[in-house]
Structure formats: structure tokens, C-alpha cells
Amino acid sequence: MALFSRRKKSADDAVPVTEPASVDDDATAAAADAVDETPEAAADVAPEAEAAAPSVGISVQAFRGVGADAGPEVALPTEQESARPAAAPKPPSSAPTTPAAPVKRSLPLAAALPPEQTETVPGMKDNVLLREALAELAEGATNEQLLGVLRQALQGHLYLRVSGDAREQISEGKPLSIAVVRDEDRSFLLAFSNAASVRDSVQRETDPTATSAVAQPVTSVIQQVISGGFTGMILDNASGAHRAVFPTEVLQKALDQADENLTIKTLLAGPREADTAARVGEALAATKAWVAVNDGSGSGQVGIAEAQTPDGKRFLQLFSHPLEVVALGRGDRPMPFAPEQLAKVLSTHPEMAGVLVDAAGPSIIVERDALAPVLVLAVDLGD
Incomplete structure (x- = not known):
């Protein structure tokens, strides 16, 4: 359970979660000194340019209708009808052949094999697929790219920021005080693909106070967004163009169509x-x-x-x-x-x-x- 030095910003609040969540010890058992933060290092970080409420960067309409109910029985296609791409023409036998360079797949696609597991903060496992998908986002990301991020979020765990010591709150049976962003009547739960992103979010704030990071299954986090009446969820809020905002309606739809245990x-x-x-x-x-x-x-x-x-x-x-x-x-x-x-x-x-x-x-x-x-x-x- 990592503790970070937080400088609190008025736009960020902590709200209690009614049901304390279980802690993934493998993902969160990092000592507080695993993050070396000095006041000077924190001061070098520019203020976060998001005083205004985040815009919801995905169209609900783009996801509506996905996954229709089962229709009539369908036939397995013949070879001619299958939906695979046509084979590329072979070069003439006299032409020299060179191995094709591997093509990097970009959002909303990903490599066939999963990336290597990493820990940007020692002892706290990253959600690597989600972290890499977010890293591909840029200003003006398309709905297809954002849905690519969402599909990669539907596995593993997310990190939540907790005001105070999350392990202590859980052991005492207290509800977790989770950080959110508020703007008038809108509220967004903050979630993170890795512990370093939590640290980056902490460094953007004022008024030092203790903040910890806790890992929870992604289904648990989405359920908290839905049951908590939030407007949506922000992933990696301090990552500029590499953050993503998903409305609760989209998260509800994604969760409804997912296997309960993913x-x-x-x-x-x-x-x-x-x-x-x-x-x-x-x-x-x-x-x-x-x-x-x-x-x-x-x-x-x-x-x-x-x-x-x-x-x-x-x-x-x-x-x-x-x-x-x-x-x-x-x-x-x-x-x-x-x-x-x-x-x-x-x-x-x-x-x-x-x-x-x-x-x-x-x-x-x-x-x-x-x-x-x-x-x-x-x-x-x-x-």
C-alpha cells in the first residue's frame, strides 16, 4: 500500500465508499518509501490544466446497440464468405523476397501477445494493456480509439486514490475515502492504470496530506461508479491528452455485456x-x-x-x-x-x-x- 505526499486542490474531494473493498496484496504491498518524493520535486510539476470539468470524450451513441440479442440461427460461412482479409498477391518468382517488417497495431487494435508485466512503482503491478492503450491517445481521439481504451480496461485491476491510509481504513472496517473531481452537479471517480499515475495526480495538488493507492478489480470500480451516482470515470487524470473520460451510461453498458469475472x-x-x-x-x-x-x-x-x-x-x-x-x-x-x-x-x-x-x-x-x-x-x- 503506497502512501504519497498529496497537495490538495479544491477541485478534488474525497468521498466515502460504503463497502470497503478487498486489497490485492500482490498489487499493493509496496512500502511508503517506494516513492521518493521531495517538496522540491513536487514544486517542479506544472499546475494541472484542468480547472474546468473534463469533457466527456466518447459518444454514448457510438456504443448504443452494440451486442444485439441473439437472432435467428446463422450458418457457418463457406471459405468464400468468411470475413478474413484477402491474401496478398505473391511476388513474381524472379523478384527477391525480403521478410516483412512487423507492423505495429494501433488503437483500437493491440498486439496479439500481451505485453510484459511491469511495475512503475516497485511492488505495485501496472495494468499494462490499459496503460499502453492510454499512451496512444492524443488530442482529438476518435470514438473508435476511446472504445479501444475501454476494451483494454475490461481486465485486471485499476488503482484508486484514497485520502489517508487505505489499509488502515479497510482493517478498521471504515469506508474508503476515494478521490473524485467535482464540477457543480457533475462528479467523476478517479481511477488509474498504474501507481505512478496516482503519484503524478498527487503532485498536481496543494496542501499536503497523506494519500494511498489501492488496487481493485475493474468490475468493482465500475460498479462503484454506477452505484455511487457518478457522472463518469476519469482514467489517469494527470496524463493530459493521454487521459480518458467515460460516462456512466457507457460503463454500465460495457459491464452489462461482460462476463461477471472477465x-x-x-x-x-x-x-x-x-x-x-x-x-x-x-x-x-x-x-x-x-x-x-x-x-x-x-x-x-x-x-x-x-x-x-x-x-x-x-x-x-x-x-x-x-x-x-x-x-x-x-x-x-x-x-x-x-x-x-x-x-x-x-x-x-x-x-x-x-x-x-x-x-x-x-x-x-x-x-x-x-x-x-x-x-x-x-x-x-x-x-
Whole structure:
């Protein structure tokens, strides 16, 4: 639990949270002296240029309608109808070939593999995917980029600023006094992708007082925004153009369509282990996923998007949240897909090698042998 020297600013207040939240000891067990802050260092930081209330930088309309209810049964597309990009033409045999340089994927996309876990303050784990997504934001960020940040926020933990010692408040059964930004009748909960961002926020203020940082699951933080009657949530408020503001209505929609434990997204955000694919397969047998519905070649025949590897293997595209479909920018419609539906598709299409989960990244291919917990559902149904 890190304690920071805070200089309080009139626009920031602390409000109690009615239910003390549990502390992630692995993420928050940092000593108070882990942050070396002197009065001189704090004085060198320019005053935060956000006296006015933050503008809400995302259109609610952009997220409305995402994830429609399940419609009629859809057919698995044929190879011609699948929603994968066309293969690039091969160079003439006489032309020299050079390895293609890796292409960096930018918001709302991300790399296929999760980034390395880091701690910008020793002992306090960063939400690296969210931190990196926020770092890509610039002035005039598009709705698509902001939704890309939101989808990366839907895994792992966020840090909250607490006035006083959060560990002490929790041990005494007191509600946490969490920092917010107020502007007349609007209020925004402050949340952070890493402990260094909490420190940066603290350095922007006046009147020294103790402030601590506590890590909470992202679902818990969003629930506090909703139940607390906040206007929205600000991520990394001291990061200038790299901060993001999300209205409560958008957060409510995102949470309603998410798996309660964010199991699949959390697995994909973590380091790849030998059993990661098997664990994703187990989660798919117990958790609703989403598919990308498209109209194929424009003939009106509805199908589900698939992907194909260079060696010709075909994989059904699955998604942990409708925002993962939107991030691809293909115009596909997200549709919920129950484990039993997945089992039926895989059992009736043995040519499918498995599934590709969250193609926008981080992503993973889960082959049929790791999907045994799903396939057994088809046997149970008599398919």
C-alpha cells in the first residue's frame, strides 16, 4: 500500500465508499518509501490544466446497440464468405523476397501477445494493456480509439486514490475515502492504470496530506461508479491528452455485456503459460462468448466470421465482449453465443480446427484438443 505526499486542490474531494473493498496484496504491498518524493520535486510539476470539468470524450451513441440479442440461427460461412482479409498477391518468382517488417497495431487494435508485466512503482503491478492503450491517445481521439481504451480496461485491476491510509481504513472496517473531481452537479471517480499515475495526480495538488493507492478489480470500480451516482470515470487524470473520460451510461453498458469475472479477457491479458489455451477452453465451456455476424458476400445469406491460417486451417472467430468485435472495424454485428451453440457448430463442422479468440488483440488460437470441455456439451445434447 503506497502512501504519497498529496497537495490538495479544491477541485478534488474525497468521498466515502460504503463497502470497503478487498486489497490485492500482490498489487499493493509496496512500502511508503517506494516513492521518493521531495517538496522540491513536487514544486517542479506544472499546475494541472484542468480547472474546468473534463469533457466527456466518447459518444454514448457510438456504443448504443452494440451486442444485439441473439437472432435467428446463422450458418457457418463457406471459405468464400468468411470475413478474413484477402491474401496478398505473391511476388513474381524472379523478384527477391525480403521478410516483412512487423507492423505495429494501433488503437483500437493491440498486439496479439500481451505485453510484459511491469511495475512503475516497485511492488505495485501496472495494468499494462490499459496503460499502453492510454499512451496512444492524443488530442482529438476518435470514438473508435476511446472504445479501444475501454476494451483494454475490461481486465485486471485499476488503482484508486484514497485520502489517508487505505489499509488502515479497510482493517478498521471504515469506508474508503476515494478521490473524485467535482464540477457543480457533475462528479467523476478517479481511477488509474498504474501507481505512478496516482503519484503524478498527487503532485498536481496543494496542501499536503497523506494519500494511498489501492488496487481493485475493474468490475468493482465500475460498479462503484454506477452505484455511487457518478457522472463518469476519469482514467489517469494527470496524463493530459493521454487521459480518458467515460460516462456512466457507457460503463454500465460495457459491464452489462461482460462476463461477471472477465475470465477470458483476464486469461488473454496475462502471460502465456503452457495451459493457457486449455484454461480458455474450459472458460468457453462455462461462459457466454460472442461471434461476429456478417452477410457474407452481400447475397443476404447470414454467416459467422472465421479466420484462416497460412497453412489452411480454419478457425471460428470468438470474442469475449462485443467491443472486441467493434474494434476490428469491419461492420460486423456482435451476437451472443452460448457454450452449447459453440459445441453444436464445432461438432457439425469437423473441418474447423478450433477457435480464434479476440482477434483485435491480445488474442489466442485454441485448437480442438483444448476445446474438449466444449465438445462434450454436444455429446450431452445428443448432437
